[in-house]
Amino acid sequence: MPTADSLVVLPQWISAGNTHPNSRYAELIWSLGPLIDNPGTAIVAINWTNCPEELRGQLRPAAWTMINGQLRATYLRSRGVRARARHSPATLQENCREWMRLARWLHKRGITDLAACTDAEWRGYAAQRWDDGCGRESAEVVLGRLTALWAFDQLTAQRAGITRPPWDTEGVDDFLPAVDGSAGGAENSGEPLDPQVIGPLLVWAIRMIEDFADDILAAWAENRRMAALAAATPATPDGRAALEKHVLPLVRSGAPLPAAEHKGTHQLARTFLAAVTGASLGQVDRLNDRHGLTGLAAERPGPCPMTVPVTGKIHGRPWREYLDFNEAADLMRHLGTAAMIICLYLTGMRPQEVQGLRSGCCPDPEPAADGTPGRHLIRSHHFKDVTDDDGNHVSAGEEREVPWVAITPVVRAIRVLERIVPDGELLLSSAHHDFTFQRGHRGTLKKHALLLRIEDFVAWANREARANELPEQVIPKDPHGGIGMARFRRTLAWHIARRPGGLVALAIQYGHMRTVLDARTSSGYGTRSRGGIHSVLDVETALAAADTAAHLRDRMAAGEKISGPAARRAVTAAAQAPRFKGRIVPKTFAKKATAYLARDGIVLFDNPDALLICAFKRDNALCDPAPDATAPNQYACKAGCGNAVRTDTHARLLRERADTISRKAAHTPEKLARRLRGNADKLRAIADAHDATAQPAEALT
Structure with missing residues (x-):
């Protein structure tokens, strides 16, 4: 039995280089970070505050055994080819959530001992669980999680004595909800994106990479240069004089003042002013206090144009009159999102595979012997169903034996991402894509953050489309819900099957490769x-x-x-x-x-x-x-x-x-x-x- 000070994850299960903090058995939050090596996976934890205290002490040993032990080979042989001795961190968390849900159900009925969970309780819980809404396929997963509680309880040094669920001896069919044509939420997750959505979305993503990327990267470099200059500039009489010469005429004439937006309100753009005038930030603040510049900036906010040439165009017209100091971080964020969208849709990769890409994954190919250019190949890791020799899940994944073929838009998107992150770094590194706060997060951008970025990119693209009088390039709301990352993969297949010859760029690419795809x-x-x-x-x-x-x-x-x-x-x-x-x-x-x-x-x-x-x-x-x-x-x-x-x-x-x-x-x-x-x-x-x-x-x- 583990003691209060025992590690939640024993050292033998922690890979070299994993630096996530380990929890102690007595703590109410058990981090599973020590088991997670996939940079695209969020750090998950088991929260014991969701379990009734009377049953918490009985569930913990089974959970600790599940984290650090392995199911017996005799048990696995009767469970089918997909049965595993050890589970992924996400499965560990979901198993414990289901166990705690059972514990809360038992506790409401006055049962405070798992040994009292008999055949009748198992049947009653399953029936109530389906009443809450659960598709047949999801229900089978739930029954498997509950069976795991009994199986791991059998392996603990001090068993709680929970009985074997009846569906494990009688078969699951009679315990599953009726087939009524309904489907669980997971089955809808692969809905193809509507053609009216993916078309303009891809147009804006490719436009960002091919037309605007140089401007945006140059604007970000200038933004960083100006911010560093403002922070390092000491207070001098010349700086003060230049600041007053620049600002006071604007104050007297009623002209707009350089402003930055923060949480819906406008403030004086102090960093920008310090950089363009050579004043220190303290001198800007003192001038602000004397003349109430923040209030004036809120009343009449003005732009903060940088001296960066604008080369990108939309329909032959420059896409910006100037690049603004304050929009540089947002544009960089949208640029990274556009590159991700292109990689997701124009390769057919799973989201975690894109999240796991690193700088250098797509080197320029050597030309063939006859001088024809070679094809760009993407070397990447995949994570789904990767197991070790014992059949256990490998969180770090493994490199694909067969690389992805990259068409030109994908290569350009990767090259843009490589200009954002250092050599060898994750292309979607959290630390290097946090342009606003620079918080130094580890790993890659996680699913929730990427979904928010897609939504923000769509909103930005629609504003640009309307501002440039391009109503046909407005991205409409998808009738099947949000633009989830996993939906790009099925959308790719939809366009191959439904749009031979190509209405969208990828259909053209795969049109002439259809025989390759079919031939396997x-x-x-x-x-x-x-x-x-x-x-x-x-x-x-x-x-x-x-x-x-x-x-x-x-x-x-x-x-x-x-x-x-x-x-x-x-x-x-x-x-x-x-x-x-x-x-x-x-x-x-x-x-x-x-x-x-x-x-x-x-x-x-x-x-x-x-x-x-x-x-x-x-x-x-x-x-x-x-x-x-x-x-x-x-x-x-x-x-x-x-x-x-x-x-x-x-x-x-x-x-x-x-x-x-x-x-x-x-x-x-x-x-x-x-x-x-x-x-x-x-x-x-x-x-x-x-x-x-x-x-x-x-x-x-």
């Missing part, structure tokens, strides 16, 4: 297993294919006819395809999506550019798919393919497109006009061929 030629693009980005891509592709089948089914039910060499297969596929409502995707759907796409010949893909449906069958395809491809190269669709299918709607849209081209030809020079009219004639001929050969669905079954 490197055991997974940017991932150590076939999970990773491929599973997310399969999910979105399967959802898109199911939507296509559902729309075809609706059109046929409305009486539309269909044509094409694959018409019969398309009718079969539409009849067999499931209909998905919404975009909620449980964890189990990834395997189902992969199996759904593997049904060669009866999976339907909409191609709005070619105005047809592709009933993809590899042997028939003219788009040069890979041998094991499960989707067509829709950007390479060719006429005469044996997978093509068209409906009456497609024929109507073909004629509308032809009419649009003809109208354009009427206002085009003759040589180009002939080509346009020829294209319009081809589209009408395709529509006429459909009318001549189309059949109702009943005739094809």
Whole structure:
């Protein structure tokens, strides 16, 4: 049994270089920092004040054993392949929270001894827990946490005597809430960002990096120079004279005074004034006291322009008349956020992988033997499901065997971040991205801080869009909630599956790599297993294919006819395809999506550019798919393919497109006009061929 002075985390579990303070057993807050080596993970703790005092002494030994011990191999063998002898700090915290929730429930019922938690109490607690609102998948996790309490109690030197939960012997199915179509909060966390949101958001992020970064970095350097100068300048008669010459005419004329905003109010910009006049900060303060400058600055606040050239432009116009001393820190904050957004969206990395990137992770490649430039690769750590030889979670993660491929916007974003942090430092280092307060925090910016920065960046971008009269570049509120970091990954897959050819920059990048992604030629693009980005891509592709089948089914039910060499297969596929409502995707759907796409010949893909449906069958395809491809190269669709299918709607849209081209030809020079009219004639001929050969669905079954 541990004593009051025992360490919460024993030394053998603390990695070399971990400097987080360790707690003592008797303390009410147990920090799990000594177990956390991932720089992107917040330091979590177990707070025993949330546990009734009568039961606290019985739960603590099990919690301490869970932190420092390991579950028996005989126990793990019956728990499935995902069972672990030791848990991650986040799981340790969540387990203890659930145990304390049980303790509070027992305490309200007058039970102050865990040994009195019998079969009836287990069943009653589970039923009440589901009444509070809990999805079926989340409920299974809760039951696992409660089972862990019994398992670790078995390993303590002095057992509390809690009984084995009934679901551990009878099976969990009968103890889970009913399947009613509802989903827990975690299942919604992967909602793709709306296209109307990600489009302008990416535009502003790339604009910050490619157009404004040099200006912002120069402004920050000048801001730091001026702040250091003001702090170091001694009081001199010349400085006082220069200060009075600069400020007093403004006071007498009623002109605005250099001001800085703080907590919603304006104050005199004392540091700026000291730097531009050569006065000391004390001289600025004394002049302020004599003339009430702070009050005047609040009444008529003025700018603090720095002598930094403005080179960035928006639509050919300078994006600023000048760069202000007071906005330099905020602009640096937004610059770092823009770089993070680009890395998240244009790579498909998980958030923790971006948080773990370090300066130097993406070196310039050596040119190939034939002189062609090499591809930029990102060497990074991944953290999800990383375990040691015993199957235990490794907080520090490990370097990926397969690097990420970086396109140009990502490389530029990394280069900007490398100009912010020292060599070898985390690209999102908390210490170096705290531009306002310079508090020297350790590790990388954490999830909550990054989410706030994304919100602030959106608000800033919208102000800029309105100020520059760019209403089409305003970032609207996403209908599915906040712009969470994890949503970028699924949005990437959504655009690959739904926007072949590219409405957003990444779709263009992945358009010509679709065969690489489908072939899985490197055991997974940017991932150590076939999970990773491929599973997310399969999910979105399967959802898109199911939507296509559902729309075809609706059109046929409305009486539309269909044509094409694959018409019969398309009718079969539409009849067999499931209909998905919404975009909620449980964890189990990834395997189902992969199996759904593997049904060669009866999976339907909409191609709005070619105005047809592709009933993809590899042997028939003219788009040069890979041998094991499960989707067509829709950007390479060719006429005469044996997978093509068209409906009456497609024929109507073909004629509308032809009419649009003809109208354009009427206002085009003759040589180009002939080509346009020829294209319009081809589209009408395709529509006429459909009318001549189309059949109702009943005739094809």
